[in-house]
Amino acid sequence: MKQATRLVHAGRRPAAHYGMVNTPVYHASTVLFDNLAAFDASQADPFAGVHYGRLGTPTQFAFEQAVAELEGAHGAVSTCSGLAAIATALLSVVAAGDHLLVADNVYGPTRKLCDGLLARLGIETEYVDPLISAEALAACFRDNTRALFVEAPGSLTFEISDVPALAAVARARGACVIADNTWGTPIYFDAFAHGIDLSVHAATKYIVGHSDAMLGVVNCRDAEYYRAVRHTSIALGYCAGPDDVYLGARGLRTLGQRLPVHEANGLVLANWLAEQPAVARVLHPARADHPQHHLWQRDFTGACGLFAIELIPADRQRLAALIDGLAYYGLGASWGGYESLVLPVTPAASRTATHWQAPGPLLRIHAGLEDIADLIDDMAAGLARYTAA
Numbered sequence: 001m002k003q004a005t006r007l008v009h010a011g012r013r014p015a016a017h018y019g020m021v022n023t024p025v026y027h028a029s030t031v032l033f034d035n036l037a038a039f040d041a042s043q044a045d046p047f048a049g050v051h052y053g054r055l056g057t058p059t060q061f062a063f064e065q066a067v068a069e070l071e072g073a074h075g076a077v078s079t080c081s082g083l084a085a086i087a088t089a090l091l092s093v094v095a096a097g098d099h100l101l102v103a104d105n106v107y108g109p110t111r112k113l114c115d116g117l118l119a120r121l122g123i124e125t126e127y128v129d130p131l132i133s134a135e136a137l138a139a140c141f142r143d144n145t146r147a148l149f150v151e152a153p154g155s156l157t158f159e160i161s162d163v164p165a166l167a168a169v170a171r172a173r174g175a176c177v178i179a180d181n182t183w184g185t186p187i188y189f190d191a192f193a194h195g196i197d198l199s200v201h202a203a204t205k206y207i208v209g210h211s212d213a214m215l216g217v218v219n220c221r222d223a224e225y226y227r228a229v230r231h232t233s234i235a236l237g238y239c240a241g242p243d244d245v246y247l248g249a250r251g252l253r254t255l256g257q258r259l260p261v262h263e264a265n266g267l268v269l270a271n272w273l274a275e276q277p278a279v280a281r282v283l284h285p286a287r288a289d290h291p292q293h294h295l296w297q298r299d300f301t302g303a304c305g306l307f308a309i310e311l312i313p314a315d316r317q318r319l320a321a322l323i324d325g326l327a328y329y330g331l332g333a334s335w336g337g338y339e340s341l342v343l344p345v346t347p348a349a350s351r352t353a354t355h356w357q358a359p360g361p362l363l364r365i366h367a368g369l370e371d372i373a374d375l376i377d378d379m380a381a382g383l384a385r386y387t388a389a
Contacts, residue, residue: 006070023063060242067201070187072193089200092198092228094147101141101175104352104354147178149180157283158283163179168195170195184304185206187256200217201216209254215247262369263304266307270286273379278383285307314386319361330342
């Protein structure tokens with residue numbers, strides 16, 4: 001089955017739902033059983049069948065089956081947000097007294113989770129340069145190192161780790177390799193082929209695709225990891241809402257059509273921005289001037305619409321003039337929806353293993369599905385305001 005066909009058909013069972021093309025939304029808590037024998041049988045395996053709303057409904061199972069099939073996972077576990085998926089993945093493999101290695105360019109809430117909740121639970125996090133060599137990473141491992149967490153590329157500064165090399169080091173030492181694969185998506189980055197054990201997605205973003213649902217998912221390499229992640233999710237009480245799961249499954253059907261437009265708009269916009277006097281540099285992995293462009297070429301089959309630019313130095317008032325007058329770019333923290341967004345970010349404030357140095361402000365941009373000419377015209381006017389005397 002080719003990818004486009006898989007996106008349309010994965011996880012759907014119309015015959016099980018009176019011929020409905022999409023698996024219906026099951027709003028459910030209590031599940032009734034015909035008799036005691038059926039109830040007893042249901043308790044034998046919490047991963048088989050429908051037992052209780054929090055443990056999964058046909059809507060949830062259809063989404064999980066589809067996203068697992070798309071990424072080639074043994075199984076998937078959905079959660080109520082991307083951060084919940086990250087927490088579930090981490091807590092399924094680390095415990096009190098363990099040591100965790102995390103790339104220094106990860107999503108801010110991931111760092112807060114590690115420095116807050118995980119620290120209180122007695123789990124030590126050590127941050128490493130996302131561009132660390134395999135040899136240097138090997139020296140960071142201890143007897144109690146249980147996992148390596150990477151985000152490639154980082155969603156603020158867009159460094160790309162050499163994921164296969166780092167994953168090989170971790171797996172040779174019996175550690176789990178977890179990747180936040182939201183930027184690459186299951187379509188543009190084959191996590192399991194590159195050594196990942198748990199591939200985490202903020203499905204809120206490209207999988208849902210319409211900025212109208214909160215959803216996360218963990219795709220698991222094998223049955224052992226799947227059972228650990230599912231048990232952890234159940235123990236934490238994480239339960240993705242039925243409407244959000246439905247929107248995630250619906251979004252998957254058009255993911256293959258939306259992503260190429262995001263990619264094309266993002267690249268055209270990035271290339272145009274690179275020629276503008278107000279832009280000091282463009283951080284886009286698919287551009288030849290990106291420092292790890294060779295890794296993107298080797299490991300990825302495409303790029304999404306998210307990248308960043310460093311502007312020439314100016315005060316906050318000038319930055320406000322640029323942003324506040326934009327017509328087609330919203331000012332918002334998420335990405336992956338159909339709309340374009342901008343967000344000023346300060347990565348230097350959160351780095352500990354590395355130093356981020358940029359004289360001018362960093363502006364993260366998400367290229368949506370609008371006409372690229374409109375996006376360029378709007379940004380041109382914004383840059384003119386930024387540099388106005």
